[in-house]
Amino acid sequence: MAKTRKPGVDKAAKAEAKAARKAASKERRSQLWQAFQIQRKEDSRLLPYMIGAFVLIVAIAVLIGVLVGNTFTYVTLIPLGIVLGLLVAFIIFGRRAQKSVYRKAEGQTGAAAWALDNLRGKWRVTPGVAATGHFDAVHRVIGRPGVIFVGEGSATRVKPLLAQEKKRTARLIGDIPIYDFVVGNGEGEVPLSKLERHLTKLPANITAKQMDSLESRLAALGTRMGPSAMPKGPLPPGAKMRGVQRTVRRK
Template structure:
């Protein structure tokens, strides 16, 4: 009797019998595991902890004494050079003689130094010193002419005295426009080592009454503290605008730094400006806007 053959095809053996997701027991499984481990090692090795730059990007900048980020020295020098260039351009427009005066002063000072060097028998040794002293003298002339040009531009404009007072060097506490009139006459209050200084600008007749009222009000708070008063102008008994800062800084020192701080706290009770006097000189020929008129009426 003949034996019948089975109809079902036999299952394939070897590699062909393994599915794509089946993990084998032989070397293939070890190879796959090794490849996976080596891939993980390569991925971890690509990000070395020693060369991570993410910390540099998130590091906070260094702050100075004023709480602002520090600026590099080269950047500071560049900013100062740009400011000097801008000031020179503005001054030259109003003072065409400025470059010639600076050149004359430079040549004169450098020539005198070099002449002395020749007399001492070392002409080449003093050349750098002559150049440095000539540049320094030219910069002094530039500073004086620039300051004079600025004073000439703002003289006679409302707020000019406040602009000069706020630019003084040292511990001067300026309150601009503590009293005034609708004609833009103003009285500014300055607190410093000399005491209280009341500076008036505008019509002398109107400013005199404003200063007297302000002095009575301040005397109730400051007690025996000296109170000085002056008026800005070119008439007799007045202080010219260009000499205002020098006049104020030459006043005698009657208070210590601690007394100035204590007096400042008491003066805070009087409040700040009572009138909308501009912080600086108003541009000439400019009309007042509607919003400015509304502030003036208040």
């Protein structure tokens, strides 16, 4: 017979869980506020755009209420306009903050790996499947399109790496499509800020079950360098990387 939990224990557990949720929510709000303050100082257009969008949406809601002439509609549209205005203002903040982050990361070592790790959706990312001692790297992504190799660094050094990875992967996966491109601002390259959009535009060629099977097969290939040798995020220009580069060369 199952033991019944004491009411006092249940009450204490619920109170503890509630306190944890409150603390987590408070921390998220604090982080969001800090991010807003940083972005506001760096982006002089942020507040005018947010306030302008909010005022415009509320004004449209009020105008529709006045034109309709119905008291109930008028009273309903004002709160709705305020909520929609706040939502649009928040979306504007998120978009501009994201652009700012990508702009700062552009051209920095490890930026592509960082962007891939933050992809939304069911992507299977393996950073640094191949690299050079100069921190040119190839990252592997498995998704509905198939296998995608993303290179970052000097195009002249990365392209041979991409060709090698495509060749050894094709032997293992057969007819599953393989895509490859280099992240950068040169001709034929994909800018970092458009990386996620570029991936989502690729056609869906395989199912989720095929992705699982593909991931298991490609795990046997391993990598030519340990993921720990890759920087955990974009490295600023001029950062000291000699020790990390030695780690890459030893792999």
